[in-house]
Amino acid sequence: MQDWEKDEIVIVDRARGNYLYDVQGRKYLDGVSSLWVTLHGHCHPYLNRALRRQLQKLDHSTLLGLSNTPAIELAARLLEIAPRGLGKVFYSDSGSTAMEIALKIAYQYWRQDKNKKYRAKQKFLTLSGAYHGDTIGSVSLGGVAMFHALYKPLLFKTIQIPTPYRHYGNEPDLSAAVAELEKAFKKHQQELAALVLEPLVQGAAGIYTAPAGYLAAARRLCTKYNVLLICDEVAVGFGRTGTMFACEQEKVSPDIMAVAKGLSGGYLPLAATLTTDKIYDNFKGQYESQRTFYHGHTYTGNPLACAAALASLDLFRREKTLDKVRQNISLLAEGLRRFETIPQVKSVRQCGLIAALELPDYAYRDKIGYRICLQARRRGLLVRPLENNIVILPPLSIQPRELSWLLAVLYQSIQEVVGLATPSDQ
Numbered sequence: 001m002q003d004w005e006k007d008e009i010v011i012v013d014r015a016r017g018n019y020l021y022d023v024q025g026r027k028y029l030d031g032v033s034s035l036w037v038t039l040h041g042h043c044h045p046y047l048n049r050a051l052r053r054q055l056q057k058l059d060h061s062t063l064l065g066l067s068n069t070p071a072i073e074l075a076a077r078l079l080e081i082a083p084r085g086l087g088k089v090f091y092s093d094s095g096s097t098a099m100e101i102a103l104k105i106a107y108q109y110w111r112q113d114k115n116k117k118y119r120a121k122q123k124f125l126t127l128s129g130a131y132h133g134d135t136i137g138s139v140s141l142g143g144v145a146m147f148h149a150l151y152k153p154l155l156f157k158t159i160q161i162p163t164p165y166r167h168y169g170n171e172p173d174l175s176a177a178v179a180e181l182e183k184a185f186k187k188h189q190q191e192l193a194a195l196v197l198e199p200l201v202q203g204a205a206g207i208y209t210a211p212a213g214y215l216a217a218a219r220r221l222c223t224k225y226n227v228l229l230i231c232d233e234v235a236v237g238f239g240r241t242g243t244m245f246a247c248e249q250e251k252v253s254p255d256i257m258a259v260a261k262g263l264s265g266g267y268l269p270l271a272a273t274l275t276t277d278k279i280y281d282n283f284k285g286q287y288e289s290q291r292t293f294y295h296g297h298t299y300t301g302n303p304l305a306c307a308a309a310l311a312s313l314d315l316f317r318r319e320k321t322l323d324k325v326r327q328n329i330s331l332l333a334e335g336l337r338r339f340e341t342i343p344q345v346k347s348v349r350q351c352g353l354i355a356a357l358e359l360p361d362y363a364y365r366d367k368i369g370y371r372i373c374l375q376a377r378r379r380g381l382l383v384r385p386l387e388n389n390i391v392i393l394p395p396l397s398i399q400p401r402e403l404s405w406l407l408a409v410l411y412q413s414i415q416e417v418v419g420l421a422t423p424s425d426q
């Protein structure tokens with residue numbers, strides 16, 4: 001906070017396409033998609049029009065005991081594109097709440113098991129390096145020490161296994177990873193409610209990438225050991241990895257799936273937790289059975305946010321977004337190669353239109369990631385570090401020449417900063 005007070009903060013005043021403009025009129029390429037949410041660019045005419053139209057009709061109305069048209073239409077559209085087997089949508093307004101809902105549904109599902117056989121299934125199997133949000137329940141599922149360690153006494157316990165996802169010093173091996181996972185299933189089968197994971201990539205840990213086949217194996221084991229699979233698609237949903245949802249890449253259908261970030265195209269806070277009909281049906285019963293899900297946030301299913309999300313899904317079709325993303329993914333892969341020649345960059349990782357450059361030989365106090373990002377900002381590029389990782393996460397709508405420019409600026413910025421800095425001696 002002390003450093004933050006001394007920093008020169010960029011105050012954003014307006015935006016257009018892939019660029020933000022500050023109060024001084026300086027222009028920045030949005031290399032973090034305004035924290036992983038902007039898909040089609042800022043102030044997109046089609047999205048703006050859709051929001052204006054919705055604004056003429058209905059601003060807000062509660063989803064508690066009522067419904068509204070955009071919320072219904074969006075639920076139907078989400079189920080059309082979601083992995084097969086998902087049949088119901090529960091709205092909220094952030095990734096954290098979507099995950100709180102996921103874990104409460106999973107817990108309650110087993111607690112109200114009709115023949116009482118599975119009521120002991122109350123624990124969650126999680127991975128180190130996981131990030132599922134900043135509220136206490138989602139922090140409990142998480143495993144990023146820097147964010148989570150302090151709060152440990154406040155959290156509920158999970159069964160955590162070491163992450164098999166790739167990062168510096170951790171070259172994963174699929175068969176070993178799957179064996180480790182199965183060991184945990186075998187040992188804890190009776191008490192496990194769900195396995196929780198970020199499909200394909202652990203984002204906030206520093207963009208750790210999963211060994212190919214791990215997600216499919218996790219699905220197989222969940223089915224075999226009668227444990228629910230909760231997939232957190234908050235970061236990777238909506239085209240980020242080249243398919244609409246990351247789960248598709250390993251043909252996986254989770255039992256519960258959380259989406260947020262890109263859901264409204266980066267316009268308004270909106271999230272959803274999708275479940276199978278089987279899970280939903282477990283919550284039905286006579287009024288006095290109280291099998292209902294007592295959970296609701298005030299702005300749940302906000303019509304403006306839902307209208308933005310509907311328009312965003314339209315744009316995927318109108319602008320052939322996924323085709324463009326796949327081109328950008330190849331360009332990014334090509335462009336990342338040259339970072340391998342900088343000796344300080346020890347690990348280059350990519351999953352779809354997400355990448356990280358890891359510079360691990362620096363101490364926390366060197367603020368190496370921060371300094372590189374500051375250097376990039378001076379050149380008009382906004383990116384953010386995750387500790388010693390420089391994260392590249394541009395809007396899906398980034399143009400090839402903008403992507404080349406982004407990588408060139410990062411290359412220069414890294415060279416300038418690591419050329420000046422000496423790695424800390426402790």
Ligand SMILES: *Cc1c(COP(=O)(O)O)cnc(C)c1O
Nearest residue numbers: 094095096131132133203234235
């Ligand atoms: C960002 C994120 C969350 C939390 O979303 P918020 O909207 O910030 O609460 C949860 N899970 C993953 C994988 C995320 O990247």
